[in-house]
Amino acid sequence: MFKFYIDKITNDHYFEELSKVFLPRDEYEIVMNFRKEDIAVDNVDSFLINDQGSTERDVIVRELYNKLVELTGHEHLWGTLTGVRPLKPAIKAFELTGDLEKTKEYLKEQYLLSDKKTDMLASILEYQISNVDPVKEDTIGLYIGIPFCPSRCSYCSFTSNIAKVGEVDRYLEALIKEIEYVGRIGLKPESLYIGGGTPTVLNGKQLELLLSEIKENIDLSSLKEYSFEAGRPDTVTREKLEILKKYGAYRISINPQTFSEETLAEIGRNHSADEVYKAYEVAKDVGFDSINSDIIAGLPGESLSDFENTIDRIIELSPENITVHSLAVKKGSKLDQTNPNYYRNNGELVLEMLDLADKKLKESMYSPYYIYRQKHMAGALENIGYQRDKTHCLYNIRIMNERQSIIALGAGGVSKIYFPEEDRHERVPNVSNYDIYIARIDEMIDRKKGYLGGN
Numbered sequence: 001m002f003k004f005y006i007d008k009i010t011n012d013h014y015f016e017e018l019s020k021v022f023l024p025r026d027e028y029e030i031v032m033n034f035r036k037e038d039i040a041v042d043n044v045d046s047f048l049i050n051d052q053g054s055t056e057r058d059v060i061v062r063e064l065y066n067k068l069v070e071l072t073g074h075e076h077l078w079g080t081l082t083g084v085r086p087l088k089p090a091i092k093a094f095e096l097t098g099d100l101e102k103t104k105e106y107l108k109e110q111y112l113l114s115d116k117k118t119d120m121l122a123s124i125l126e127y128q129i130s131n132v133d134p135v136k137e138d139t140i141g142l143y144i145g146i147p148f149c150p151s152r153c154s155y156c157s158f159t160s161n162i163a164k165v166g167e168v169d170r171y172l173e174a175l176i177k178e179i180e181y182v183g184r185i186g187l188k189p190e191s192l193y194i195g196g197g198t199p200t201v202l203n204g205k206q207l208e209l210l211l212s213e214i215k216e217n218i219d220l221s222s223l224k225e226y227s228f229e230a231g232r233p234d235t236v237t238r239e240k241l242e243i244l245k246k247y248g249a250y251r252i253s254i255n256p257q258t259f260s261e262e263t264l265a266e267i268g269r270n271h272s273a274d275e276v277y278k279a280y281e282v283a284k285d286v287g288f289d290s291i292n293s294d295i296i297a298g299l300p301g302e303s304l305s306d307f308e309n310t311i312d313r314i315i316e317l318s319p320e321n322i323t324v325h326s327l328a329v330k331k332g333s334k335l336d337q338t339n340p341n342y343y344r345n346n347g348e349l350v351l352e353m354l355d356l357a358d359k360k361l362k363e364s365m366y367s368p369y370y371i372y373r374q375k376h377m378a379g380a381l382e383n384i385g386y387q388r389d390k391t392h393c394l395y396n397i398r399i400m401n402e403r404q405s406i407i408a409l410g411a412g413g414v415s416k417i418y419f420p421e422e423d424r425h426e427r428v429p430n431v432s433n434y435d436i437y438i439a440r441i442d443e444m445i446d447r448k449k450g451y452l453g454g455n
Contacts, residue, residue, distance in 0.1 A: 002028045002071060003046040004064060005039055008053045015064055017082040021380045022068040024341065045071075058110060065112060076380060077351075079112030084373050085400050086382070090121040100126060120368065120384075127369050131390050132397055135404045137420055139222065141395050142182070142189035144175070144214070145410030146199040147434050150232055151270045168206060171411070171434050174441040176213045178409040181445045183217030185454035187407065191225040191395040192218075194249075199228060200235035207240055211247035220248070225394045227251040234271035236279040241286040251393065254279045254319075255294035259310045263299050268334075273313075280317050290391050291319040297353035298327035298346050298378040307353045308360075315364050320391040322366060324357045326350050326381040328374040347379025354381060361386050370396045407448070411437035417451045426451065 002023065006015055015030050040046050047067055050060045061080045069075050078086065093106040100122050107113045107121065148168060192214070202210065220226075228249040230236050236254060244252065256276040258264060264271065283291055295310050314322055327350065358368075366386040370393070373382045385396055398404045402425060405418045411434040416425040428451060430444045431437050437444065449455075 001026075001044050003031055003040055003044050004028065004049050004067070005031045005034055005046065006049045006060060006064070007034075007036075008050055008055060009057060009060060012057060014057065014061060014082065017375075018061060018064060018080060019068065021076055021078075021082065022072045022074060024344065062112060075114070077114040077117050078373075078380065078382075079108075079114065079117075081111050081113065082373075082380075085402065086117075086373060087121055087124060087371055087400060088402065090125050091401060094125060094129075120371070124368050124371055127367060127392075128397060128401075131369075131392065132394070135398065136190075138188075139190040139404060140187055141191045141193070141398050141404055141406040142187070142218070143395075143399075143406060143408040143410075143413060144179070144192070144194045144210075145408065145413045146194065146196040146202065147171075147411045147432075148196065148201045149198045150201055150235060151268050165203075167434070168202065170438055172202075172206060172210060174438040175210070175410050177441050178445060179213050180217050181448065181454060182407060182409065183219070185452055186219065187452070188219045188222040189407075190222060190404070191227070191398065192220070192223060193225075193227045193229075193395040195227075195229040196231065198231040198235055200230045200232065200237075200240055202240075204237075204239045204243060207243050211243065211249075215247055223248075225251060227253075227393060227395055229253045229255075230279070230283075231255050232269070232271055233275040233279040236282065238282050238286065241283055241288070245286050245288070250288060251290040251292065252283060252288055253292040253294065254283060255292075256310070256314065257294060257296045258299055258302065258306070259313045260299075260302060260306050263302055263306070266300055277317070280319075290321065292321035292323060292385075292393065293317070293319045294323045294325060295357075296325045296327050297357065298350040304349065304352055304356065308356060311357050311360050315360065320389065321385060321387050321393060322361060323383060323385045324354065324361075325383045326354065326378045328377040330376065347381070350378040350381055354384070358384070364388075370400055372400050407452075415448060415451075 004015070004019065019028050019030060036048070039048065049064050049067065054060055058080070065080045081089070089111065090103055090107060093103040094100065097103055097106065103125070104118045104122050107118050226249045228244050228251070230252045231254070233254055233256065254276065256273065257267070257269060259273045259276070261273060264273070280291070293314050295314055297307055327346070366388045368384050369387045370385040371382055385393065399406055402416070403418065403420070406416050408415045408430065411430060412432040413430045415428040417428060418425055428447050431440060
């Protein structure tokens with residue numbers, strides 16, 4: 001057991017998050033608000049962090065990081081950065097310096113980033129500077145969530161439920177109330193993203209109802225992007241895709257995660273690799289402008305060659321966007337319950353997978369355009385979105401850069417109201433449980449009224 005006594009600063013979860021990257025939770029303790037004579041010495045390796053009395057958090061974090069490296073013999077590629085949005089500090093550094101090379105030096109000095117991750121951030125930043133318009137202050141992103149799936153994956157604990165026809169109808173009735181509210185206050189979204197869950201669990205009648213209500217109630221005249229997360233290949237039908245096309249959705253996701261039949265069965269995906277090809281064939285025949293596909297590095301039992309097969313096959317399908325995820329084992333998921341340290345034990349393999357994906361995708365003319373990280377992610381690594389021919393997802397960029405208000409409707413949706421003059425957000429969450437969401441829909445709308453007004 002290691003004990004880290006951190007002096008001269010208020011309690012901060014950052015120290016906890018950084019320590020978890022290096023050590024299992026039962027092998028360390030962060031102690032704040034102590035007297036030096038209280039520092040433990042018996043049967044515990046104790047360390048006083050910040051004995052020079054600095055008041056700057058980043059200085060203290062770097063000292064803790066260096067101590068963790070010394071104790072474990074392991075350097076972390078992301079240095080002291082632990083947050084979900086690693087591009088944000090790069091954006092701020094570039095705004096200060098106006099130079100990519102100076103930005104890279106700043107990231108190395110301030111956060112102890114490796115050359116590999118610094119170069120990655122610089123590449124993504126350069127793409128966004130060249131190809132993404134600045135946010136206009138009067139624009140928003142709009143997210144609409146469908147918290148139902150045909151089955152639950154073993155690594156997932158998201159707000160998703162097995163879809164039942166009667167329950168989905170009840171949910172849509174409540175969701176439409178929120179949609180009508182957004183329409184009444186006159187918001188004009190720049191991007192619209194319908195996600196989940198798996199929104200294509202809706203049948204044709206339900207899908208038509210949802211999209212027609214969106215079209216009838218919300219002013220889409222300023223819309224630059226209309227995305228729909230088709231997700232599971234086994235839920236994709238020609239009827240549904242034609243309905244999407246009819247209402248203007250032009251960017252969809254079809255997410256195989258892997259092309260290994262054994263892995264698909266292991267993780268609870270009730271589809272085959274062949275169904276991925278069939279979903280693609282229908283989507284291309286219907287005529288979607290942009291298709292995204294998600295794949296996951298580090299799935300249970302998969303080798304580097306298994307992952308290479310998935311990369312090769314997804315490149316053959318030639319989607320406009322490919323998102324490469326490092327496996328994140330959600331707390332409370334089936335995999336977390338059976339193997340809580342799974343994500344800790346596969347970091348080196350997942351890093352090899354990400355490097356392989358990066359090499360093959362760049363050789364196939366894809367380039368990275370956005371990035372985010374999650375808790376309990378294998379190797380504490382990252383998810384990277386790749387695009388080709390400037391077909392990036394605007395919504396993904398906006399939500400990760402946090403320079404625009406995102407209004408989220410549906411169970412589990414978290415709206416983030418942006419105040420540009422202060423460069424900060426206010427979170428306005430909906431409840432996660434869809435049944436409670438239905439019962440309290442008027443309260444969910446009232447929460448938004450406090451920030452957005454209307455009736």
